[in-house]
Amino acid sequence: MVSQRGEGETTTTPAEAADKERARAIPEAAVARLAVYLRVLSGMAESGVTAVSSEELSQAAGVNAAKLRKDLSYIGSYGTRGVGYDVEVLVSHIERILGLTRNHSVAVVGIGNLGHALANYGGFPGRGFPVTALFDVDADLVGIPVGGIPVNHIDEITEVCLEREVSIGVIATPPPAAQSVCDRLVSAGVQCILNFAPVVLQVPDNVEVRKVDLAVEMQILSFHVARRADEAASVSVGNNGLGVDGMVIRP
Amino acid sequence: MVSQRGEGETTTTPAEAADKERARAIPEAAVARLAVYLRVLSGMAESGVTAVSSEELSQAAGVNAAKLRKDLSYIGSYGTRGVGYDVEVLVSHIERILGLTRNHSVAVVGIGNLGHALANYGGFPGRGFPVTALFDVDADLVGIPVGGIPVNHIDEITEVCLEREVSIGVIATPPPAAQSVCDRLVSAGVQCILNFAPVVLQVPDNVEVRKVDLAVEMQILSFHVARRADEAASVSVGNNGLGVDGMVIRP
DNA sequence: TACCGCTTGTGAACGCATGCACAAAGTCGG
DNA sequence: CCGACTTTGTGCATGCGTTCACAAGCGGTA
Numbered sequence: 379m380v381s382q383r384g385e386g387e388t389t390t391t392p393a394e395a396a397d398k399e400r401a402r403a404i405p406e407a408a409v410a411r412l413a414v415y416l417r418v419l420s421g422m423a424e425s426g427v428t429a430v431s432s433e434e435l436s437q438a439a440g441v442n443a444a445k446l447r448k449d450l451s452y453i454g455s456y457g458t459r460g461v462g463y464d465v466e467v468l469v470s471h472i473e474r475i476l477g478l479t480r481n482h483s484v485a486v487v488g489i490g491n492l493g494h495a496l497a498n499y500g501g502f503p504g505r506g507f508p509v510t511a512l513f514d515v516d517a518d519l520v521g522i523p524v525g526g527i528p529v530n531h532i533d534e535i536t537e538v539c540l541e542r543e544v545s546i547g548v549i550a551t552p553p554p555a556a557q558s559v560c561d562r563l564v565s566a567g568v569q570c571i572l573n574f575a576p577v578v579l580q581v582p583d584n585v586e587v588r589k590v591d592l593a594v595e596m597q598i599l600s601f602h603v604a605r606r607a608d609e610a611a612s613v614s615v616g617n618n619g620l621g622v623d624g625m626v627i628r629p
Numbered sequence: 630m631v632s633q634r635g636e637g638e639t640t641t642t643p644a645e646a647a648d649k650e651r652a653r654a655i656p657e658a659a660v661a662r663l664a665v666y667l668r669v670l671s672g673m674a675e676s677g678v679t680a681v682s683s684e685e686l687s688q689a690a691g692v693n694a695a696k697l698r699k700d701l702s703y704i705g706s707y708g709t710r711g712v713g714y715d716v717e718v719l720v721s722h723i724e725r726i727l728g729l730t731r732n733h734s735v736a737v738v739g740i741g742n743l744g745h746a747l748a749n750y751g752g753f754p755g756r757g758f759p760v761t762a763l764f765d766v767d768a769d770l771v772g773i774p775v776g777g778i779p780v781n782h783i784d785e786i787t788e789v790c791l792e793r794e795v796s797i798g799v800i801a802t803p804p805p806a807a808q809s810v811c812d813r814l815v816s817a818g819v820q821c822i823l824n825f826a827p828v829v830l831q832v833p834d835n836v837e838v839r840k841v842d843l844a845v846e847m848q849i850l851s852f853h854v855a856r857r858a859d860e861a862a863s864v865s866v867g868n869n870g871l872g873v874d875g876m877v878i879r880p
Numbered sequence: 881t882a883c884c885g886c887t888t889g890t891g892a893a894c895g896c897a898t899g900c901a902c903a904a905a906g907t908c909g910g
Numbered sequence: 911c912c913g914a915c916t917t918t919g920t921g922c923a924t925g926c927g928t929t930c931a932c933a934a935g936c937g938g939t940a
Contacts, residue, residue, distance in 0.1 A: 406849075407927065413848040417827060431887065440829040444890095444929060451889055459888040460936040476848050477855025484847075491749045495742035499843075507847050545854050546847065569857060570850040576668060578691040586853045588846050592750075595839050596735075596758050596797065597664040597727050598657075599821040602837045603796050604728025606820060658897065682917065695899055695920095702919055710918040711906040 408449045409476070414439050415446070416472045423465050431462035478506045485511040485544040485568070487559050488551030489519050489529055492574055496550060497525040510542045515555070532559070539566035549573045560587075659700045660727070665690050666697070667723045674716050682713035729757045736762040736795040736819070738810050739802030740770050740780055743825055747801060748776040761793045766806070783810070790817035800824045811838075 404412075418438045422430060432450075436443040450457065450468075453475045457463045473479060484507050486496050497512055512529045514520065520531045530538050539547070547563040549556050549571060556575035563571060564585055573579055573589040581587055655663075669689045673681060683701075687694040701708065701719075704726045708714045724730060735758050737747050748763055763780045765771065771782045781789050790798070798814040800807050800822060807826035814822060815836055824830055824840040832838055 404852075405927070409849055409852050410845055413845040414829065414842075416848070417844065418829070433887085438829065440831075442929070444931090445927090447887095447889065448928085455889065457888055458936065459934075460886050460938090462887070475852070477851045477858075478848065480855070482847075482851050482854060491746035495746045496843075498742045502844060502847050506851070546850050570854055572846055572850060578665065578669070578689065580691075584857075586850060588850060590841055590843075590846060591665075592841075593668065593753060594661055594664040595823055595841060596733075596753050597667070597729065598660055599797050599823060599837060599839060600728040600733050600757070601655075601660050601726070603733060603821055604731070606835075607728075656897070683919095684917085693899065695901090696897085698917095698919065699898085706919065708918055709906065710904075711908090711916045713917070 404452045404475075408452055411439070411441060411446075411449050412453070412472050412476060414441075415449070416469065416476065419465055419469045419472070423469055428465055429462050430465055430468075432457070435463070480506075482507055482545045483510045483543050484508065484546045484548060485513065485535075485539055485542075485563070486548045486550060487513045487532065487535070487563070488549065488555070488575075489514040489516075489524055490550065490552075493550040494524055496548060497527060499525070507546070511538050511544060513538075532562070535559075535562050536566040539563065539568060544568055546570045546572065549575050549579075551575055553577045655703045655726075659703055662690070662692060662697075662700050663704070663723050663727060665692075666700070667720065667727065670716055670720045670723070674720055679716055680713050681716055681719075683708070686714070731757075733758055733796045734761045734794050735759065735797045735799060736764065736786075736790055736793075736814075737799045737801060738764045738783065738786070738814070739800065739806070739826075740765040740767075740775055741801065741803075744801040745775055747799060748778060750776070758797070762789050762795060764789075783813070786810075786813045787817040790814065790819060795819055797821045797823065800826050800830075802826055804828045 415435065418435065419430070422438075432443050432447045436446040439446065447457075450463075453471060456467055456471055484502065486493050486509055489497065489512055493512070493514070497509055499509075502509070509525070509527055512524055512527050513532045513535055514529055515532050517531065519529045522529055538544075544566070545568065547560075547568040547570070549559050549563075551559055553575050556573065556577040557579060560571060560573070560579045560581060564581060569585050571579070571581070571585065571587045573587055574592075576591055576593050579587055579589075666686065669686065670681070673689075683694045683698045687697040690697065698708075701714075704722060707718055707722055735753065737744050737760055740748065740763055744763070744765070748760055750760075753760070760776070760778055763775055763778050764783045764786055765780055766783050768782065770780045773780055789795075795817070796819065798811075798819040798821070800810050800814075802810055804826050807824065807828040808830060811822060811824070811830045811832060815832060820836050822830070822832070822836065822838045824838055825843075827842055827844050830838055830840075
């Protein structure tokens with residue numbers, strides 16, 4: 379890493395400028411873990427813990443200690459050798475890296491069971507994600523507030539999103555509507571989308587999509603159930619020559 | 630791959646036995662994609678499509694064609710060179726690999742907003758995952774059916790799970806309750822858990838946990854919003870020497 | 881001040897996953 | 911029956927992510 383940076387002649391602080399430089403280089407997988415560390419650290423801060431070692435923190439976050447240190451090294455070195463990390467410092471630093479210093483306005487599209495649940499979270503867990511707009515096609519739902527936010531008709535999506543500066547769109551519609559909703563969000567300037575519909579969305583390169591697919595999650599678990607069942611069977615039956623010839627079964 | 634297998638002297642068919650052998654070797658990432666392919670293929674089958682090439686399927690699934698072929702090769706070669714894949718054959722084969730030939734009984738714990746949404750899906754999307762039990766601590770909820778399934782008190786979790794042969798447990802409780810619920814599910818013999826609570830669960834090695842963490846998803850998106858904002862700023866401002874020195878910004 | 885023990889930060893090795901490129905294998909038309 | 915064309919299946923190289931192992935650095939102590 380060269381990490382060479384010039385004279386911070388911008389409106390941002392030098393520290394922030396340095397952050398931005400690093401931000402490019404953080405692996406996607408590490409970003410996801412940083413969010414987890416942040417939650418654990420916040421919990422510790424509330425409990426009055428002021429310092430933590432990589433070993434403790436990694437255990438609480440369920441990862442390898444070396445990996446945790448490497449993840450933290452991506453965002454700069456803020457630990458003290460021989461001591462550990464200052465919880466407060468780490469929390470605010472991760473928050474800055476993850477962009478949690480600003481609020482991100484969220485719009486939820488599709489006020490069915492899931493949409494209701496999302497709207498009722500009332501500002502997403504962990505804060506900083508106020509839900510500012512709800513949309514649905516069903517005219518009967520329009521106007522009635524859910525979780526304190528009124529529902530707009532989906533045709534108003536562009537105006538409302540622009541007006542309320544929505545930066546994250548959440549798609550909780552039935553599958554057939556998802557792509558159309560996605561397109562409308564994109565044309566309303568939304569560049570980040572969280573998709574709950576079991577559909578592969580087609581988007582331009584400049585839009586970031588993350589998907590949460592319950593069916594896929596269930597099927598992955600199903601795969602493991604089946605695998606376990608098979609292993610158990612081939613152990614308990616044991617009257618065949620199958621599954622041997624040097625196969626290693628994890629203990 | 631050696632793929633040498635003996636005389637299938639079991640109750641299962643030779644084809645199934647062969648599947649089980651392969652199942653061990655499938656990379657986790659590929660399993661997730663197989664579930665996606667399955668959904669796309671099911672849609673095609675309903676539309677009357679009978680054959681598909683790796684190119685078409687990969688595009689519909691949003692992945693590289695070579696990767697798709699490699700994924701399919703993990704589960705055995707069922708395509709015809711020069712032609713492509715038979716949709717029906719592929720569907721039933723992936724279903725077998727993912728263990729979807731059996732039903733997997735699902736229990737949902739925590740009947741809040743999210744729990745309601747999950748219960749009301751009424752058998753999970755894609756089928757094969759009947760929700761057979763609901764649990765909550767709140768005595769007021771007990772007995773009242775949600776989505777046609779009565780709610781049991783959480784203290785009954787062990788008996789009910791054993792009785793109804795629950796193979797997948799879904800945790801939709803508030804964070805503080807999650808670990809306790811998880812422990813009870815495990816002691817009721819549940820080996821696969823889908824966790825919606827923002828908590829790192831501690832489980833024995835023989836239990837498979839997958840987590841869906843909305844806060845983390847939002848924060849990853851937030852990170853990308855921030856990154857975009859920075860890039861836009863450094864382009865539009867352009868009065869500093871930052872962010873240059875050979876840095877490649879993706880087009 | 882000099883030493884000792886502890887913890888960070890990171891270079892280097894390893895392993896997994898992705899993508900390329902091509903041979904093998906099949907179909908279709910003549 | 912043969913040759914041209916199409917598409918699969920896979921060996922190989924590349925890149926990313928994880929893990930190991932250790933030097934560098936810091937606080938505490940005599």
